[in-house]
Amino acid sequence: MSGIQPPYKILVVDDEPDLQPLVQQRMRRYVRSGQYQFTFAQNGVEALECLRQDDEIVIVLSDINMPKMDGLALLDQIPKVNPNIRSVIISAYGDMKNIRTAMNRGAFDFVTKPVDFDDLKLTIDRTLQQLLEWRDALGARDRLVALQNELNVASQMQQSILPKSFPEGSDFEIYASMKPARSVGGDFFDVMRLEGGVLGLAVADVSDKGVPAALFMMSSRTLLKGSAIGLGNPSEVLAEVNNLLCEDNETAMFVTLIYAVYDPSTRMLTFANGGHNTPVLIDGDGNATRLPLTGGVALGLVPDLEYEQMSVTLSPGDHVILYTDGVTEAMNEAEEEFGMDRLEGLFSQSRPDEARAVNDVIFDAVMDFAGDAPQSDDITCMTLRAEG
Amino acid sequence: MELSSENTGGAVIVKAVGRVDGANARDFHEGLEASIGADGESMVLDFEGLSYISSAGLRVVLLVAKTLQQQRAKLAVCSLSDSIREVFEISGFDKIVPVYADTGDAMSGLGV
CATH class of the missing domain: 3.60.40.10 (PPM-type phosphatase domain)
Structure with a gap:
């Protein structure tokens, strides 16, 4: 069991005002069906604040160029707040330099502007799938550790x-x-x-x-x-x-x-x-x-x-x-x-x-x-x- | 460890080949439970191809004997190698589960 259930909370970070209404409109039916739930932030500082307040956010979808704290700096900070979050970067088309930097800093995937919402949906779903599998694996590891502990107890009983x-x-x-x-x-x-x-x-x-x-x-x-x-x-x-x-x-x-x-x-x-x-x-x-x-x-x-x-x-x-x-x-x-x-x-x-x-x-x-x-x-x- | 079973009118004969130890005792148990036939139908474990059985494996033999007993059926073992016969004798299991020379003897011993 992964321990996370829909609606999956996604934080969208962008300083430009037009992305929020677009996401709300184009993703409306997934929000209504209870699949996704979106939260919005204007920059990296606000984004980190959102993550600190809501530990159920599983994906961060972030622009790169933003005031106060840009997307690349944000990528460095996210694991310190919550190591189990997956990040997807929104970059200008062909901006391979920033995309490569973002991937090196732990971004899971990227989409390019102008945002193709069908592609965004696929990217989000693929990210979610990987995240769920990852959490399953973590759960299996924890259970294995618990089992090992139990066996250690038995071993100590035997020795004692x-x-x-x-x-x-x-x-x-x-x-x-x-x-x-x-x-x-x-x-x-x-x-x-x-x-x-x-x-x-x-x-x-x-x-x-x-x-x-x-x-x-x-x-x-x-x-x-x-x-x-x-x-x-x-x-x-x-x-x-x-x-x-x-x-x-x-x-x-x-x-x-x-x-x-x-x-x-x-x-x-x-x-x-x-x-x-x-x-x-x-x-x-x-x-x-x-x-x-x-x-x-x-x-x-x-x-x-x-x-x-x-x-x-x-x-x-x-x-x-x-x-x-x-x-x-x-x-x-x-x-x-x-x-x-x-x-x-x-x-x-x-x-x-x-x-x-x-x-x-x-x-x-x-x-x-x-x-x-x-x-x-x-x-x-x-x-x-x-x-x- | 490999199990194969055949139903020869009145009793199920299960051949076990290889080793039964703590690591596969659970598989051994599940395999034998799955081979249990209709109510009242006895089982013969043919151990000719068995090279080793640990105490965990012996425990499974006993559990299966108990299950069969509840169904008014019996369990017998046969064709033990010298080393496995020794395990049965030392542990006293030969006094709990009847041991026969071969499947024919086992079938007649069970009255099948």
Whole structure:
């Protein structure tokens, strides 16, 4: 929508008294039909005054030679009052020098004296058309900016719920990070300190992108945190979060989520999987093992599901990697996926001894692999290191 | 991503070829909704030519299943490549939408 409607207001600027009655007479039927509305000024100074008082004027039709302020000087001043006005110059026939100057100063078109009113009508209509298209484009740009702002809000929401620091202890290390894709995605992770020195670890991926996905992510994370603190047991936590997310979920959004509880004193990791990628265990020699898929369904789709949980006892020096499909499905320019095999083979030669360093190796490998290919999904990776 | 559909008496078979991701999930949704047949007519999604489906695409599959359910019809998928089968298995979608080896199996599985 251009936001401007007929009658289109046109300001005619000329010091000679005969143009005004001519315009009024020859354009009478367009004025009567509500297409145009004319206002008149004697010189540039008066014209600017009219423009200041009436911001609905869309076209200025101006003579060049006038007292006080001529048409060329007026052209310089118009954009300062209203940058969206189009100007049409009326010049003497063959006065190419002034016409060229006028065009260089931003006039949209010109007509010559004696004024041919059929030609003037065509010129006005062409000018109006260009102006309407221009205003449409401006409107589209504004809407795009508004949309971008909305996406920025969603992106900030996503960033704001991620932990900024991680629990520390003598018997474990934890590190996680996320690299968001350009369009707002739905990955998140969380690390919670639960009762008895136990840690709650979550990595999740919300279906779809944009503001609705970000809102779904916020509620998933809040529900997860509430359930984790209240229940503890991963299979119960997933069952409860799933039921809560299923309520009023008409849009069929869902979240895949791995939730694990780690007790550093026993080195026991208990996890349940809601439709998410299986964690990978890297042992002290750098060998990788995929933890079993416990067969749970993504959360938010079907209520009253049961989620199986499984426990593994880690050895000192083991690292467990929780990640989203942004890692394994990262694509290079040849459209190959990074894949599980690359992830599992990363540490076969050497493996750092810190959770953060291991996590960084994975990120660096994914980035190196992707090269200049655009990142289409959020990349999230969390590393837990067990200590003796 | 290309969609083509044919009606083979009792069920609509929709072939999806290419990739479905966040960028074209909306087109995928509109295409599938447009292919929905008469009331009670089930749909089979033939994914033989599908190379990739993101979570946004899975969500569309579920939305279409819901729409069909309201019309007392069913949705099935068939002919999944290994990587797409893995996506269905990991996400648990194979427990929500029935997966068949090919269109023939899907048709008989739907009782069409």
